[in-house]
Amino acid sequence: MKKESTLGAGCFWCIEACFKDIKGVIEVEPGYAGGHVENPTYEHVCSGSTGHAEVARIFYDDEIIRYDKILELFWFLHDPTQLNKQGNDIGTQYRSVIFYHDMQQKEIAENVKKMLDENKVWSKPIVTEIAPITAYFRAEDYHVNYFKRNPSNLYCQAVVRPKVEKFKKVFESLLK
DSSP: OEEEEEEEESOHHHHHHHHTTBTTEEEEEEEEESOSSSSOOHHHHHTTOSOOEEEEEEEEETTTSOHHHHHHHHHHHSOTTSTTEETTEESGGGOEEEEESSHHHHHHHHHHHHHHHHTTSSSSOOOOEEEEOOOEEEOOGGGTTHHHHOTTSHHIIIIIHHHHHHHHHHTGGGBO
């Protein structure tokens, strides 16, 4: 059955590039969620004034990959102990956030977060926000497959490529 998950783990180019090649993932769409402005632009979101986070909406077949596995990949992909930043990307638009689509997703996200904190997977507490999805806006077309279409971009070289390479090495058995 086709389901969806909306996750923010810093730059949406990284999330999209990592998740798009996972078995069971049907589509990954960069977008904006969690803000108070209708139809925000990338420039508005990057200003930090809209309240949106850069997110990826992940459409997946839950008969092939379960939601808890999606979350495992999500938490591996970034540092969920950094408040409103990921590396040099600073601002609320880069926050760690799980926007749940139903109460089951909320419960799973809260339980996994609690377990990770209790097991001290990171030396600092997880600050990942868990909130209902209320509004979502698809990012501009030039963000779709950004890493694939812009491999020589300096940000892609310095940030996206190393994350994607590490992710694919660790989760090789999950790749299409």
